Amino acid sequence: MKTRILASAVSISVLAAIAGGISASAADLKQLKEQGFARIAIANEPPYTAVGADGKVSGAAPDVARVIFERLGIKEVVASISEYGAMIPGLQAGRHDAITAGLFMKQERCNAVAYSEPILCDAEAFALRKGNPLKLTSYKDIANNTNAKIGAPGGGTEEKLALQAGVPRERVIVVPDGQSGIKMLQDGRIDVYSLPVLSIHDLLDKAKDPNLEVVAPVVGAPVYCDGAAFRKQDVALRDAFDGELKKLKESGEFAKLIEPYGFSAKAAMSTTRDKQCTAAQ
Numbered sequence: 001m002k003t004r005i006l007a008s009a010v011s012i013s014v015l016a017a018i019a020g021g022i023s024a025s026a027a028d029l030k031q032l033k034e035q036g037f038a039r040i041a042i043a044n045e046p047p048y049t050a051v052g053a054d055g056k057v058s059g060a061a062p063d064v065a066r067v068i069f070e071r072l073g074i075k076e077v078v079a080s081i082s083e084y085g086a087m088i089p090g091l092q093a094g095r096h097d098a099i100t101a102g103l104f105m106k107q108e109r110c111n112a113v114a115y116s117e118p119i120l121c122d123a124e125a126f127a128l129r130k131g132n133p134l135k136l137t138s139y140k141d142i143a144n145n146t147n148a149k150i151g152a153p154g155g156g157t158e159e160k161l162a163l164q165a166g167v168p169r170e171r172v173i174v175v176p177d178g179q180s181g182i183k184m185l186q187d188g189r190i191d192v193y194s195l196p197v198l199s200i201h202d203l204l205d206k207a208k209d210p211n212l213e214v215v216a217p218v219v220g221a222p223v224y225c226d227g228a229a230f231r232k233q234d235v236a237l238r239d240a241f242d243g244e245l246k247k248l249k250e251s252g253e254f255a256k257l258i259e260p261y262g263f264s265a266k267a268a269m270s271t272t273r274d275k276q277c278t279a280a281q
């Protein structure tokens with residue numbers, strides 16, 4: 001079974017037109033089977049989600065979703081790339097049937113969507129100049145440094161953590177994607193780029209820049225876990241997804257799917273949606 005990315009604006013608009021009818025109401029299993037595919041939101045942030053030059057979608061989150069949807073009788077998964085901050089509005093507007101992108105569970109998000117049980121857990125990290133000249137190991141350190149600028153995804157967890165730590169809005173720079181973040185760091189437009197640990201390591205492994213280094217975990221930041229996110233009215237679909245996720249976890253297939261990407265199956269299996277939704281701000 002394959003996952004394809006919406007290759008062109010035309011296909012996006014076509015699908016949006018289709019979606020307008022089918023998914024304005026609740027998308028249940030029967031509808032998705034008739035639709036023939038599940039539309040997932042992704043971010044293209046390896047190893048959570050990745051889109052190859054050929055448009056092929058991979059990453060731990062789509063890989064788990066693909067297997068589960070197939071077992072639910074939905075043969076194909078169609079992905080569209082979205083900024084984290086736009087994923088939930090897009091889901092609620094019926095442009096996606098699920099978010100499978102590493103969208104971390106937090107109280108605010110748990111109030112807005114129906115999350116599955118945990119899938120991918122990770123701590124937060126900083127990419128910064130070699131030697132960490134500004135001595136930044138926490139979001140509070142960035143707030144306390146009167147000039148330091150942090151780059152983070154728009155509507156993402158790291159942006160929120162920086163603002164909550166007291167970094168003024170004008171020093172929290174929205175970064176559209178990983179490559180841009182590394183370039184902005186290299187050009188000195190930001191002093192630190194923050195993403196989850198596995199994402200930052202993936203970027204620096206590819207950048208091969210000896211002038212950059214990783215600080216991980218970010219002191220004082222929690223370990224977050226994502227789940228697949230569904231519309232609140234699609235709880236039956238979410239429960240069906242959870243039923244297959246539970247089987248994957250129990251059979252050992254879950255570990256085989258996510259651990260090659262660097263994720264820990266044990267971390268996801270040692271917590272629950274309820275714990276993540278109440279603990280994480």
Ligand code: 6CS
Nearest residue numbers: 102103104153156157158
């Ligand atoms: O859930 C979030 O907001 C964060 N999740 C990932 C996988 N990357 C960055 C993003 O801010």
